[in-house]
Amino acid sequence: MKRRFVVLALLVLAGPAWAENPAEHPAECRVAAHLAVSSFPLPQVARAFAAKKLDILVVGAGSSQLPGSSGAKNAYPARLQQALADNLRGIEVKVTTDVKSKRTAAEMVKALPADLTATKPALLVWQTGTTDAMLAVDPDQFSQALDRGINAAHSAGADVVLLNAQYSPRTESMIALGTYAEDMRWVALQQEVPLFDRFGIMRLWSDLGTFDLYSATKKLDIAEQVHDCIGRLLADFVIAAAKPEEQPMNGSR
Amino acid sequence: MAPVPTERDLRLDLFRGLALWLIFLDHIPSNAVSWITIRNYGFSDATEIFVFISGYTAAFVYGRAMRQHGFIVASARVLKRAWQIYVAHVFLLAIYLAEIAYVANSFDNPLYTEEMGVLDFLKNPDVTIFQALLLKFKPVNMDVLPLYILLLAWFPPMLWLLLRAPSIALVSSASLYVLMWFFEWNLPAYPSGTWVFNPFAWQLLFVFGAWCALGGSQNLARWIHSRTIIGLAIAYLAFAFAIAMTWYFPHLAVFVPKFVGDAIYPIDKTNLDVLRIMHFLALAIITVALVPRDWPALKSRIFWPAIVCGQHSLETFCLGVFLSFAGHFVFTEVSNRLLTHVIVSIAGITIMVGVAALISWYRQAERKGGGPRPPAARPGFAGGDA
Numbered sequence: 001m002k003r004r005f006v007v008l009a010l011l012v013l014a015g016p017a018w019a020e021n022p023a024e025h026p027a028e029c030r031v032a033a034h035l036a037v038s039s040f041p042l043p044q045v046a047r048a049f050a051a052k053k054l055d056i057l058v059v060g061a062g063s064s065q066l067p068g069s070s071g072a073k074n075a076y077p078a079r080l081q082q083a084l085a086d087n088l089r090g091i092e093v094k095v096t097t098d099v100k101s102k103r104t105a106a107e108m109v110k111a112l113p114a115d116l117t118a119t120k121p122a123l124l125v126w127q128t129g130t131t132d133a134m135l136a137v138d139p140d141q142f143s144q145a146l147d148r149g150i151n152a153a154h155s156a157g158a159d160v161v162l163l164n165a166q167y168s169p170r171t172e173s174m175i176a177l178g179t180y181a182e183d184m185r186w187v188a189l190q191q192e193v194p195l196f197d198r199f200g201i202m203r204l205w206s207d208l209g210t211f212d213l214y215s216a217t218k219k220l221d222i223a224e225q226v227h228d229c230i231g232r233l234l235a236d237f238v239i240a241a242a243k244p245e246e247q248p249m250n251g252s253r
Numbered sequence: 254m255a256p257v258p259t260e261r262d263l264r265l266d267l268f269r270g271l272a273l274w275l276i277f278l279d280h281i282p283s284n285a286v287s288w289i290t291i292r293n294y295g296f297s298d299a300t301e302i303f304v305f306i307s308g309y310t311a312a313f314v315y316g317r318a319m320r321q322h323g324f325i326v327a328s329a330r331v332l333k334r335a336w337q338i339y340v341a342h343v344f345l346l347a348i349y350l351a352e353i354a355y356v357a358n359s360f361d362n363p364l365y366t367e368e369m370g371v372l373d374f375l376k377n378p379d380v381t382i383f384q385a386l387l388l389k390f391k392p393v394n395m396d397v398l399p400l401y402i403l404l405l406a407w408f409p410p411m412l413w414l415l416l417r418a419p420s421i422a423l424v425s426s427a428s429l430y431v432l433m434w435f436f437e438w439n440l441p442a443y444p445s446g447t448w449v450f451n452p453f454a455w456q457l458l459f460v461f462g463a464w465c466a467l468g469g470s471q472n473l474a475r476w477i478h479s480r481t482i483i484g485l486a487i488a489y490l491a492f493a494f495a496i497a498m499t500w501y502f503p504h505l506a507v508f509v510p511k512f513v514g515d516a517i518y519p520i521d522k523t524n525l526d527v528l529r530i531m532h533f534l535a536l537a538i539i540t541v542a543l544v545p546r547d548w549p550a551l552k553s554r555i556f557w558p559a560i561v562c563g564q565h566s567l568e569t570f571c572l573g574v575f576l577s578f579a580g581h582f583v584f585t586e587v588s589n590r591l592l593t594h595v596i597v598s599i600a601g602i603t604i605m606v607g608v609a610a611l612i613s614w615y616r617q618a619e620r621k622g623g624g625p626r627p628p629a630a631r632p633g634f635a636g637g638d639a
Contacts, residue, residue, distance in 0.1 A: 062367025101367055134371045136446045140519070168368040169589075170360050172282035173581045174353060175371050176393045186518075203283075207589065214585055216360050223364035 028210050029229035032201040036233040038194035038241035042159040045242035048122035053092045054084065056238075057119045057158070059108050060127030062101030063166045066223055074224045075099075079231025080125075080238075087239060096121070104131045105145035112149055116156040123238065124153040125196075127163040129180040139179050146187040161238065162188050162195045167202035169213055194241055196234055202226070261313075263551040263560055264544055269306040270563030270609075274602050275299035277573035280394045281580040285591050286598040293501075295493035296520055296532040300397065304455055305533065307401065307566070308462025315412055316467055328409035335405035341571045342398040346385055349392050350375075352578055374444075384443035391442065395574065396449040403452045404459045411460060415467055423469070426460035429453055434524065447523070454525035458533070477538055486535035493532050558606040565609045572608055576601040 025033075048054040058064060058077040066075045081095035096119045098111060105128040116124070126149060132142045146162070153160045164184050165177050181199055188195035206213040211222055275290040276299045292298035311331070319327035357372040374381035374390075384390035388399040414422040432438065433453035440448045465473070476482055496517065499505045520526045550556060562569045580597040587593065 062370070063365075067363050067366055102370060130367055131370075134368075135444055136442060136449075138446050139523075143519075166365070166368065168365050169585055170356055171365070171368045171371055172585075173578060174356075174393055175368060213362075213364070215362060218361050218363065220363050223362065226364055 025232045026225075026229070028205070028225060029232050031208060031210050032204045032229070033233060033236065035197055035201045035204060036237045038161075038196075038237050040192050040194045040241065042123060042161070042194065042238065042241040044122045044157060044159040045238060049088070049091060049242055052090060054088070054094070054123070055119055055121045056080070056084075056093070056095045056123045056125060057115055057121035058095060058097045058099065058125045058127070059112065059115060060097070060099045060125075060163070061103045061108070061131050062099075063130055064097070064099045064127045065101070066220065066227060068220060072097075074220075074227055076227040076231040076234065077125075079228045080234050081231075083232045083235035084238070087235060102131050103128075104135065104137055105129070105142055105149065106137070109145050109149045109152065112152050113156075116153065116158065120156075121158050124149075124158045124160045125163055125234070126150075126153075126160060127198075129165040129177065129184055130175070133165065133175050133177045133180045136176070139183055142180060143183045143187050146184065147191065150187070150191050150193055160191075160193045161234075161241075162193060163234070164195065164197060164199045167199050167206060167213065169206055194237070196237055198230060201230070201233065205229075262546055263556075264540075264546060264548075265306050265309055266560040266563035267551065267556050268302055268540070268563070269310075269566055270559035270561070270569070272299040272302040272306070273562050273566060273569050273573055273605070274559065276303065276397070276570070277577055277601055277605065278598055280574065280577035281584070281594075281597065281601075283584070284580070284598065285594040291536075294497050295490060295536075296497075296526070297529045297536065298522075300450070300522075301458060301525075301529060301533040302536075303397070303566075303570075304400070304404075304458045305462040305537070306563075308404070308459035309466040310462075311405065311408060311459075312412060312415065312463030312466035315408070316416060316463075319412055319416060324409070324413055327412070331405055331409050331412070335402050338398055338402050338405065338567060341567060342388075342395070342402065343386065345395060345398070345571055345574050346392070348575055348578065349395065352582070381443075387443075389441060389443040391449070394577065397570070400448070400450040400452055400455055404456055407456070408459075408463075412463065415460070415463055419464055419467055419469060423460060423464045426457050430457040430525075439523070449523055451524050454523070457525065458530070477541055482538060483542055486538040489531060489535045490539065493528075493535075558602075561609045561613050562605055565612045568612055569605050569609050572605055573601070576604060 045054065058080070060077075064075060064077060065071055072078060077095050077097045077099070081093055084091075084093040084095075096115075098108075098115045108126070108128060112124075128146070129142075150160050150162075162184055164181050168175070168177075177199070185195055187193075202211075202213065205211045205226075211226055213222075215222060275292075278284060278287045279290050279292065279299065281287070287293075290299065315327050315331050318330055353372060354375060357369070357375055360369070381390055388402065391399055411422060411426070414425070430453070433451065438453045439451045442448055461469075470477075496509065499509055517528060520528050522529065544551075551560070580601055583597055584593065
């Protein structure tokens, strides 16, 4: 219970900073907003804003979807599209997904050329890392697959946002996500591509008690809220990276 | 053949004990206390210390056995030790399976459908358990013992060579290391990939430790104590420290010239990167310079907790792995606050020391033969564990 008060106190403090936000996010999402900050611009997305038409391709594995009949509607790609549409009035936003569970980065790269040709996106959101960690794929091969995927997207004229694994406290002693998360951060820096730190955001939620990620629940409510927040924060992340001049993040960069 | 010192070097026990503590701290997922461990301040970590000292003590103990009782008897003892470690590994695996099975049965959150796939192997235990017994399937953080088993299983012929032609033995070990880099040799793992600790690479440190134990360190003494070498070692440690800081403070990264970054990254732990070996050697040189063999403090009470852990390294290591599982369990089930991290870390090390002290007391009691029946275990490992 104490944790909730801490969160509440943080929200009161953080409140004024969000007063001007056009689409008010639920309080739970806002707690982690400061972690969803891009360090690199997204020029193709900026161009798409100007052309009033934004196509986004989400490529991912099982943690980019939710089970059940309304899973696709509530998973973060659909929530991203909704949040972008709410924020970007007058711009036609379309999010296409290629999401299949249990795929490694290398497997996704194979599907990438066809996906890119079919959708011609301005932005590729690439969620990966979990399956590679579970299968203990050679970290070198993982990094090389990331490089290949990013290069393929760039040469198809799309920006890339990397999205890392979920924070999953129960399985922490079984899946060595750390190495792969580090590799993604390193590749993102080298390629100058923004990294959406889903892992860090979810860990903060867990530490603050915003969402009980240890919960043994079988219900979908927490999962849906998490995906909703990820979609909303990702939308802010993309918009801020595409319009750096309107939301200066840091004087030095 | 240089004379081999007959008294056990307490520095080895001290630093192996400390390495075991660091490995325990590093093995608890997201443990805040692991900030103090050496992996955060340079290229190498506690694994190098552990493997080097294990090679040193193995040569010290079994080298004497091989001289006194011949190749066959000494080999049998080495293989018996490898077998004990294998049994310990399987025991830890059973505990791990229990933990996983518990999680699989009690946790079905739809948010983590993908992550729960890691438990799929419970559905076909016929394959997984066989792969685990073949040392191909190794759960997270359970890679050190399989490496140790393999290094020991392959040690008898190496020890034979080390006793006859130490230089040739060391050169052949280094050649194997170089060939491994050229041909990218490693052993396959299950379900994919290769061994996290490549035995073709890590054998070099083990053999180097053994070589030092069998007289090599006396030959090196002149070099180790030269001011130039010590100066170079300090400079290298400072360089590694500066690089390590850029991992935690990314804005410092701009001070690393691009050619330096291109030259050093990635620092490969699996294949025991040369930068890691050099970092370990630099640490060892500084340590030897600062801590003389006959330093009185080694027999004081301050260092006793670490020394006693180092003297019973297999038991302490296994206990450490178990305690890191238990520590993670406390984090997930009870509390994940900083204070809990500190308490769990201190409690874990205290338990390790307590159990090592208990084993130490029991072995002494057994050797005195005070029990009602004759001791089952002969003091076959004179000088402690290898």
